[in-house]
Amino acid sequence: MRPIGWSEVIITALIKVAGYSAIIFVTLIFTFLLREGAPTLFEVPLEALAQTRWYPIEDYYGILPLIGGSLIVTFGAALFAVPLGIATAVYIAEIAPRWAREILKPLVEILGGLPSVMLGFIGILIIVPFVREALDIPTGLTAFTGALILGGMAIPTIVSVSEDALDAVPKTYRDASLAMGATPWQTIWRVTLPAARSGVLTGVMLGVGRAIGETMTVMMVTGNAPVLPTGLRSLFSPVRTMTATIAAEMGEVANGSVHYHVLFFIGIVLFLISLIVNLTAASVVFKQRKRSERILS
Amino acid sequence: MTTAASPNTPAAGPGQMESQAPNDQFEDTKIRIQGLSVGYSDGTESLQDISLDIPANQITVLFGPSGGGKSTLLRTINRLNDLADVVSLEGRVLIDGVDVLDPKLDVIELRRRVGMVFARPVVLPMSIRQNLTYGLELSGEKDPGQFEEAVERSLKASALWEEVYDRLDDPAVSLSGGQQQRLCLARVLALEPDVILLDEPTSGLDPISTGKVESSLQKLKQEYTIVLVPHSVQQAARVADYAAFFLNGQLVEFGMGKELFVHPQDSRTEDYIEGRFG
Ligand SMILES: Nc1ncnc2c1ncn2[C@@H]1O[C@H](COP(=O)(O)OP(=O)(O)OP(=O)(O)O)[C@@H](O)[C@H]1O
Numbered sequence: 001m002r003p004i005g006w007s008e009v010i011i012t013a014l015i016k017v018a019g020y021s022a023i024i025f026v027t028l029i030f031t032f033l034l035r036e037g038a039p040t041l042f043e044v045p046l047e048a049l050a051q052t053r054w055y056p057i058e059d060y061y062g063i064l065p066l067i068g069g070s071l072i073v074t075f076g077a078a079l080f081a082v083p084l085g086i087a088t089a090v091y092i093a094e095i096a097p098r099w100a101r102e103i104l105k106p107l108v109e110i111l112g113g114l115p116s117v118m119l120g121f122i123g124i125l126i127i128v129p130f131v132r133e134a135l136d137i138p139t140g141l142t143a144f145t146g147a148l149i150l151g152g153m154a155i156p157t158i159v160s161v162s163e164d165a166l167d168a169v170p171k172t173y174r175d176a177s178l179a180m181g182a183t184p185w186q187t188i189w190r191v192t193l194p195a196a197r198s199g200v201l202t203g204v205m206l207g208v209g210r211a212i213g214e215t216m217t218v219m220m221v222t223g224n225a226p227v228l229p230t231g232l233r234s235l236f237s238p239v240r241t242m243t244a245t246i247a248a249e250m251g252e253v254a255n256g257s258v259h260y261h262v263l264f265f266i267g268i269v270l271f272l273i274s275l276i277v278n279l280t281a282a283s284v285v286f287k288q289r290k291r292s293e294r295i296l297s
Numbered sequence: 298m299t300t301a302a303s304p305n306t307p308a309a310g311p312g313q314m315e316s317q318a319p320n321d322q323f324e325d326t327k328i329r330i331q332g333l334s335v336g337y338s339d340g341t342e343s344l345q346d347i348s349l350d351i352p353a354n355q356i357t358v359l360f361g362p363s364g365g366g367k368s369t370l371l372r373t374i375n376r377l378n379d380l381a382d383v384v385s386l387e388g389r390v391l392i393d394g395v396d397v398l399d400p401k402l403d404v405i406e407l408r409r410r411v412g413m414v415f416a417r418p419v420v421l422p423m424s425i426r427q428n429l430t431y432g433l434e435l436s437g438e439k440d441p442g443q444f445e446e447a448v449e450r451s452l453k454a455s456a457l458w459e460e461v462y463d464r465l466d467d468p469a470v471s472l473s474g475g476q477q478q479r480l481c482l483a484r485v486l487a488l489e490p491d492v493i494l495l496d497e498p499t500s501g502l503d504p505i506s507t508g509k510v511e512s513s514l515q516k517l518k519q520e521y522t523i524v525l526v527p528h529s530v531q532q533a534a535r536v537a538d539y540a541a542f543f544l545n546g547q548l549v550e551f552g553m554g555k556e557l558f559v560h561p562q563d564s565r566t567e568d569y570i571e572g573r574f575g
């Protein structure tokens with residue numbers, strides 16, 4: 001048997017430490033969230049939390065408008081970012097001539113790296129006035145505006161990850177489909193996209209995940225009015241998301257007060273929502289992965 | 298295997314005649330290739346002035362060393378090379394007298410009539426049944442009865458029916474490699490083409506699966522014109538009714554399989570068959 005070198009032992013140990021510390025940090029963060037947020041359940045009755053009025057100064061802690069605000073902005077963003085992002089990825093991977101691909105790919109990566117504050121600026125200076133005038137509504141600071149900008153932020157992620165996935169589909173799949181008399185478009189729709197499904201889904205989840213957790217931009221452009229969205233009309237009125245609420249109020253709240261605990265409780269809710277989204281995505285991707293592994297075997 | 302036939306002596310005269318006038322040997326030419334040259338963007342002429350008549354209802358084998366242009370020829374016949382970076386294309390490929398290289402030709406329609414099976418089985422990411430009905434659906438067929446009929450007929454013709462009839466809705470990737478390759482053949486048969494092109498269809502298969510594919514080809518040639526690139530000289534000799542030897546983009550020799558493998562006319566063919574190069 002060959003003796004194992006010292007470097008081997010050290011490297012293994014380092015990798016182990018790195019791996020475990022990641023798990024430990026996540027656990028610590030979650031424990032902290034729980035410790036600060038859980039007292040809410042004793043201080044504010046659940047019925048009060050499930051109310052539609054968020055007005056902490058007078059002890060109204062209804063968090064429904066905040067959850068609703070987050071959901072409507074995120075769904076709005078996903079609604080146009082997902083089709084647009086996937087279509088762009090298909091164009092870049094399958095249709096664009098080589099020179100166009102060489103330009104578009106790096107461009108998308110750069111867009112994905114834009115700091116969200118800058119997008120907020122663009123939102124306030126250009127999109128907000130545009131929305132107000134185009135739709136003739138009292139203010140351009142609406143859920144719709146937030147959805148537009150968040151969608152714009154999600155698109156580069158969706159495009160970039162999906163494009164990689166499409167690119168990884170073996171050329172032989174396309175050949176096989178075309179050889180059976182499929183048009184290029186039928187081939188994309190029936191063969192290439194389904195074969196790349198897991199990667200495309202990962203891209204969508206990463207993109208939408210970024211939208212759910214985004215704070216700065218939505219604070220700048222959604223108007224921050226904690227009103228429960230009730231229908232299509234709410235899309236064009238101000239809303240306030242969970243993230244924006246935490247970011248705006250955490251600085252002014254007394255440590256250990258009820259309000260403070262409720263803000264952490266909102267954090268837990270946000271955490272759970274993200275977790276559910278990610279787990280759903282992971283389970284779908286995992287199923288697909290097993291299938292694709294068999295394809296490759 | 299090869300006897301001491303000496304192709305360079307004048308004694309080979311009559312044989313030469315035969316291989317130069319293959320048209321006399323079959324009554325029906327399915328594919329007529331005239332002066333075909335294909336060049337890729339990297340500058341190599343992958344096919345140089347090929348002229349070849351492929352008979353109907355026979356198995357014609359295209360063999361020769363790697364890079365000889367066999368795949369290029371197959372992919373030109375069904376226009377799959379439209380998407381590759383082909384920079385020069387000359388000559389004509391006539392199927393039933395119609396030039397399929399005509400830019401105005403309906404490529405989709407052509408590919409339905411000229412099916413292709415690839416070297417590595419490429420089952421599409423769907424169920425076994427959907428793999429078989431995919432082509433029919435694309436061609437606008439809607440009658441479920443037709444689908445049923447096509448599924449059973451094509452699976453039986455490719456000797457796969459017995460193994461899969463009770464699990465048609467399983468994902469096609471769950472089949473073994475040999476089964477997958479026969480599924481690819483069945484998928485082509487489901488469309489009822491005229492011509493089947495096979496590019497090393499058994500290169501990844503064990504001898505038993507290879508035998509199954511070869512024997513189904515023997516049955517299929519009653520109805521179809523088959524052009525096959527074999528993965529070995531042995532296979533070429535086993536299945537060929539007619540054989541064409543390709544070397545570096547040139548057609549060296551064409552003739553009846555029985556003749557060509559026993560008494561090759563060209564010394565390069567002989568060298569290759571006897572395993573002296575390639
Ligand atoms: N898509 C392509 N782009 C550029 N050159 C190509 C392409 N396909 C084939 N060639 C070139 O054309 C020549 C013939 O290739 P082809 O694949 O037709 O050979 P083959 O006889 O099928 O070989 P093999 O037995 O290895 O499959 C080779 O020199 C190859 O490099």
Ligand SMILES: [Mg+2]
Pocket residue numbers: 367368369496
């Ligand atoms: Mg080849």
